[in-house]
Amino acid sequence: MQRPLVLFDLDNTLVDRWGTLVDWAAEFAARHGLEDEEQAHILDMVAERTYPSTFDAIRTRYRLPVSTAELWRAYCTDIAASVSCAAEVLDDLDALRAAGWRVGVATNGAVDIQRAKLRATGIAERVDGVFVSEEADARKPQTRHFALAAARCGTVLSDGGWMVGDNPVNDIGGGRSAGLRTIWIGNGRSWPPDDPEPDHTVPHVRAAIDLLLLHSASHTRTTT
Ligand SMILES: [Mg+2]
Missing domain, CATH: 3.40.50.1000 (HAD superfamily/HAD-like)
Incomplete structure (x- = not known):
């Protein structure tokens, strides 16, 4: 058969993608010195869809002194470690x-x-x-x-x-x-x-x- x-x-x-992302967003905001409101916005952005282009938008919006490629690599490593x-x-x-x-x-x-x-x-x-x-x-x-x-x-x-x-x-x-x-x-x-x-x-x-x-x-x- x-x-x-x-x-x-x-x-x-x-x-549990959502729970993993909530924890990640808190850590990301702390690492980059961002406020609670910014943390909530970043969570919204990655919750919707997460591609390197998402991090390009985050990097530009918050003027982060890191490349999109580095942000994306760190995201993949962090999420894999916590999911x-x-x-x-x-x-x-x-x-x-x-x-x-x-x-x-x-x-x-x-x-x-x-x-x-x-x-x-x-x-x-x-x-x-x-x-x-x-x-x-x-x-x-x-x-x-x-x-x-x-x-x-x-x-x-x-x-x-x-x-x-x-x-x-x-x-x-x-x-x-x-x-x-x-x-x-x-x-x-x-x-x-x-x-x-x-x-x-x-x-x-x-x-x-x-x-x-x-x-x-x-x-x-x-x-x-
Ligand atoms: Mg699903």
């Missing part, structure tokens, strides 16, 4: 693969920082494949993003699969358009009323993995 595919979003799905994936989630990823799942990561963002986080957390060695949008300029919710992620895992979208993520548009809308079943990580929010609903809503990623394990167990029972 073909191994079923599940793709996970990275930020605020497998790792973590819960040990239980790492064990759950192992359990999924042991149960026969093909496990991948489908994430928007810059290659440097996303790959650094995947390595530092130990996620990289627990999945079959990873696709980062910048590698081929294919961002979620584009179907091409999911197709490339599936390819990294050695499969194709026409064989179906699942997408797990916290973003209603990028992960759930995009996953559905790509022909995948979807699990939304609510993180305490309620589903936006105007968007078509996901197949399942769960409070956190461990609950999503439980659901997938249950699904594969029942599937095995009915087909053997």
